[in-house]
Amino acid sequence: MATTVKHEIGSWDTFHNNGPFPTKVLYETLLEAKGNMPSITDRYNDAAAEIQRLIQLALSNREGFRAYGSAWSMSHIAHQKDNMHFNTAMNLKRTIDVDELHPNATYVRENLFFFECGNIIKEINQFLFDNGKSLKTTGASNGQTIAGCVSTGVHGSALDVGSVQDSVVGINLIIGAGIDDIVYLERHTRPALNDVFASRIKARIIRNDDLFKAALVSLGSFGFIHGITVEAENRFLLNRYVKRISKDKALQLAQTLAFEDADFVVEGETDAGGKPLRPYHYKIFINPYVNDTEYVVEAMYKKPYRSGYPDPVPRIKTAIYRDLILLFTSIAERFRNSIPSLIRLLQTSVLPPVDLQVTGTIGEIFWDAGYQGPAYACAVGVDSRDSPKALELLANLAKNEGPIPGLYAMRFVRQSDATLAFTRFPVTCMLEIDGLIWNPQRDNIISLPQFCTRIIEVLQANNIPFTIHWGKNADWSFPGLIEHMYGANAQQWKECRSALLKEETAALFSNRFLQDTGLSEYIVNAPLALAASVV
Template structure:
């Protein structure tokens, strides 16, 4: 049987040391390796998690599952009981007999992963089968449940964020046998009801509930299993080049690579038009007029005779900003004044060598594990240049802020609370070194509040990355970002969960952003769905 070690810990922290946060108990669950059948072993873990939920109810405490602790916000934190899922990393291929009779999916591209498996482990598993994820973040340490729950993205302009490849979710919403649900879209069913029976789940097919559960913020129960659609393995050719501001922003506001002034000779068609890349990212020093740096990546057919890219990736400067800024700060001995002075000069080094590799190789391990701050605003690309100018202006007039900016571009997600919600979202990010409170230096929250006020005053619609720093207590922040979408999300959460379990899966973060509310009255069109789910609860 699966086993859980319970330990009183007092405090808990994130991977980036943005806490500590008060926590009573850490739960560490291990699957039973003696159970040979992967489905039986998985079901045994489901039973164990439900027992933990029963214990939580008996103690009248709250509960939250977490994986790699990657989020910088307190979204993964729980004051009472925290379940570490990193050892729950089962994986299996979907078979043709598992498919729903009306599905349009191909079984060779569908895979079932347990909640605690990391993006790195998934990439390695898929590569052995000639497959790849469609997209990932800048690194690979997140667990699959954590990545989709907070909307982890990269800069794949036509592929979307990680949650956009999800076709099914197994949710544990309570301690009873009927509280295990396999959820997928009604409009595009993927797996046969018999598959859900094999994993001791009952089927719920509903598009709106599925969209709400995709980016669930940990509030829709424990995501225990995820069905992902992969694709044939491919290579990525990565270039890092200096690019002047005008050319960079021409692309940032249009993504028209065919007619852009900036072109790579290696990626230009015979008629002179530029090829469309897989990935486009900009690095920006806000304190100088030096050129931007672009990381631009093109998708290529897979072949086996390419050089091992990992050694080059490991020493690449322009891999991810948090790693770079922490190394930059170390060279300044961690002194905030020294960092600010250094940023006032040209800081971007010689660009990296061209590299070719798979998705899992190009977006390799992150070595940074020191204190850092990071905030990501989502903006429609038509407002990208205006937003950047306002942001830089505030960094100079309200700061200085010890950080570097970047811009990434991501296709819209259908998830109800995806922060990549614009037709193409420009993710305007700042990554930097945290600083202690000082009477002559603005706090991070106060600075980001000024950014929000400026965007609102200039009619720039925006969202914020759920897993990063932000002034989350800003008045009506989520309503400002999502309009009625957050109300729909709360309706769906209230449809899925009982009031008691909704409270169990709530935490300080949800309360701060006013998403912990439970709806005792829901729209008429949802009554039948709630009754069906509630009836099956017991």
């Protein structure tokens, strides 16, 4: 039997110290030992039964219940005041059997994998590599759980690929404590797995595009995400370059993404005719306080996998143009305890020398990122065509109403079809601001909540459509924010959730974050067809 340890913790915090938040209980479920229960499916179902027991307990106590993994989100999205469930030890993983593929599936069976919620990206990278495969994209590092990535919309800067959730083809949810409360969701227009698979995990299948798209970026609120079916691809290599290019050229590329027609040429990354190749990944690093004529850009080009390339990890380990917070802390190292000195440094410094070229798999390039100290991150999504204007506005905000201790970056992500994906533009530019948490009274500067509010006000005042990364710092209580960002999609999401969940379980899987955003609203008369299979 899977076992659960109960910790009465009193308070809980994120990995980056964005709390603390008052919390009664933290549960940690451990799988039955492999030697006692050799079948992966048996252990998976055994864990599901244990989760249902915990859900029943919370329901009986009229309390909330929320799963989390690596606690990397900086917003309060993962927090629940009553019961939090640490699911990282629930990390079963398996390939798909021949008899489990749907007859109408358009997927290659060998590319499909089923992961339990607590698998972190690094172990998925390793497992897929051992099967000759790779994730299509990840975030800038590898420590998030797959359930956390998908439900909050974690992305990289793969401009023609999308976010992590865009590789998901099936979701197994536990939506209550009853026998019918284990469901497996798929798109009805693109089924992947059949009833044999569903019966093995004791789930009832719901094939419905709208429900699937709503549950994809679920904010942890459509039930306990127990397992996820992911479409991988053949493993590949990335050639990574970090270059200084003119600010004008960097922003023109951000706006057009027309790499093939630009004069941004990386030696060796051209076609037979000498035209530049389109990168897999494009990212810009910006110090908003310095009017630099050059920006630092990171570009990666996708190549077929080959063995025998030099181990990239020693170089990646010391590279600073990776995660934005890593770059910031490497610059800020000497002034961690003096924010005014740090800001003076930012106001007079250009960005450090660029990293060396390196080649590696997605798991090697987007390698470990350790704890960097108490940190914040704001990230807004705008249409890539609006990105230079949005950057100018938000850089001016930092200069005129700040300063704040932070650096900026721009990443580019293809559109997602998830109902509440913040990557909702044809190509979304994620404009990021990362830095160290400061004390506004002591340092006599604008507070982070005030700065977050001003980000929304400035973008609204300038009529730039935008979204905000679910896992990052923002003024989540800003009136009408969700409707402004998502329009009718917000209502669609609430209706799908209300159709799938009973009112009491909708309350169970809610939290303060959902209340702040207004997404906890239960639509009593939501059409039940929204949670039924479309034949």
